[in-house]
């Protein structure tokens with residue numbers, strides 16, 4: 001079941017998301033968190049760091065699993081998701097390095113997928129944070145990814161490459177064309193899912209996710225079949241909801 005929380009702006013998305021995150025981490029200090037990259041969760045991550053510093057909320061027993069990673073960028077590249085997560089979250093918290101899992105795209109990719117699935121199978125994610133692509137992708141599960149997929153290698157769609165070019169000097173040729181991503185069934189295995197989105201360019205994807213037919217063409221539409229999903233969006237991302245399509 002999807003519960004939609006509509007708020008005014010990005011700051012309020014971060015505050016609401018933090019409230020939910022904080023409750024999970026304080027109720028269960030050894031919880032497992034599923035984490036996402038992209039601009040949508042950055043405000044949440046800032047509040048987690050602020051709270052850790054000011055109030056001492058500890059993540060020392062928390063285990064984390066990230067959704068995805070580019071193929072073809074070394075870990076040390078500033079736009080690798082490994083770098084993103086350390087820069088925007090882990091450097092400000094006390095999560096133990098050995099409890100951090102980010103898919104690796106180094107070496108044999110089939111082996112990396114198998115290992116990630118094995119690690120996920122040993123942990124149930126208590127709270128999965130998600131963003132959404134403008135084409136409805138979650139993680140890097142692009143349209144037409146089977147709902148029963150597990151961690152796999154994907155060819156990124158043209159629209160995703162264009163969307164992400166902003167992180168690569170707006171130069172499409174610099175954007176990796178492949179990624180390793182947790183599959184949709186890995187995401188659906190989480191106890192609770194929290195999807196964050198803001199801005200007009202997410203409005204159609206949000207509408208299709210919440211009100212559309214559950215179809216592999218819109219990966220996020222499968223969330224309708226999960227028992228506990230909360231979608232926190234600003235007014236712009238909510239602007240196509242509950243209106244007749246023009």
Ligand code: GLP
Nearest residue numbers: 037038039040131132133139140
């Ligand atoms: C990338 C990530 C997704 C993320 C999406 C949206 O494609 N792989 O996990 O949800 O970007 O990013 P943003 O939050 O910047 O709009």
